Amino acid sequence: MLKKLIPVCVGLAVMAVVGQSVLADKEVQQLTDSSQKYQSMTLEKLGVQLNNNTFKGGSASELPVLDTVKDAQGNEWTYVSYLHSNLIEEQLEEKYSEKVATSFIDVQEKILDPIIQVGDTIPVLLLNEDLTLGKMAYLQEEGEGKLILAEFKLDEDNQEWIVTKRAK
Amino acid sequence: MRKISGFVFLFTIASGLVVGGGTTFARPDYVWGFEDYYSYAVDQKAEPGNVFLSGYTKGEGPDLKGVSTTSKFYKNGTFITDKTKKDSSGEGAWAQTSYYTGPGTKEAEVKTVHKAYTLDNSYISKTTGKVWKK
Numbered sequence: 001m002l003k004k005l006i007p008v009c010v011g012l013a014v015m016a017v018v019g020q021s022v023l024a025d026k027e028v029q030q031l032t033d034s035s036q037k038y039q040s041m042t043l044e045k046l047g048v049q050l051n052n053n054t055f056k057g058g059s060a061s062e063l064p065v066l067d068t069v070k071d072a073q074g075n076e077w078t079y080v081s082y083l084h085s086n087l088i089e090e091q092l093e094e095k096y097s098e099k100v101a102t103s104f105i106d107v108q109e110k111i112l113d114p115i116i117q118v119g120d121t122i123p124v125l126l127l128n129e130d131l132t133l134g135k136m137a138y139l140q141e142e143g144e145g146k147l148i149l150a151e152f153k154l155d156e157d158n159q160e161w162i163v164t165k166r167a168k
Numbered sequence: 169m170r171k172i173s174g175f176v177f178l179f180t181i182a183s184g185l186v187v188g189g190g191t192t193f194a195r196p197d198y199v200w201g202f203e204d205y206y207s208y209a210v211d212q213k214a215e216p217g218n219v220f221l222s223g224y225t226k227g228e229g230p231d232l233k234g235v236s237t238t239s240k241f242y243k244n245g246t247f248i249t250d251k252t253k254k255d256s257s258g259e260g261a262w263a264q265t266s267y268y269t270g271p272g273t274k275e276a277e278v279k280t281v282h283k284a285y286t287l288d289n290s291y292i293s294k295t296t297g298k299v300w301k302k
Binding site for chain 1: 294297298
């Protein structure tokens, strides 16, 4: 009886060790404290409310990497930082296609690359629930400058994202 | 008996054509993709606070034309610079960006766009990001 249990125990031990390392690999590291502060400031300027706006008053609690937030009109958006946009890209690939996910990356480059400047903060990304509308926003001059905002939407027929409001 | 053997023979041939033909037609035009892609951030032991930020892309497949790696580097929460590296040497092509933040850095981030191009110049993209805190 004991002999029969040995392979099972070995199997469970291997699963425990391997499983832990797999989970550790998948763990998403939150942004630096400075970037979290700027993300919070950007969202505030957009009129978006976080469930836990922990950076008000300089608190060092962490923002969620991915969160559902509400704008001033009560619309729900999924918030993620530009650094973690791969979390949305994975959802787009699963829901639509690899082409849509690649186009989502392209539209962000199209918005950001011509205008990015030294001192700009890491952009905030907001996506609606259906993953068909998006916003990209950030602050200039180390958070002291103006808010830059661009909007984009998914053209489902052509499976590509298009800019609907140029960054300004 | 001969009729059954004939039927089995024809059935086998027909099945082979359906499965084989389907596999052939379903095969993508090009075989290409990513072998590896990531962003990287590590402090220099010899120079504490001088953080090495990097993006790396390696492609694979016989129809790979090349890869590109574009990284945006952020220090203490704001944009410093960006760099792009490309390699169009075909199968096994790789490209790596690199940037040193300079001593005294407390926080840094790197965001990388990885692209793999096929022979007809179409491409697929992935992105990765890495955070470094003192």
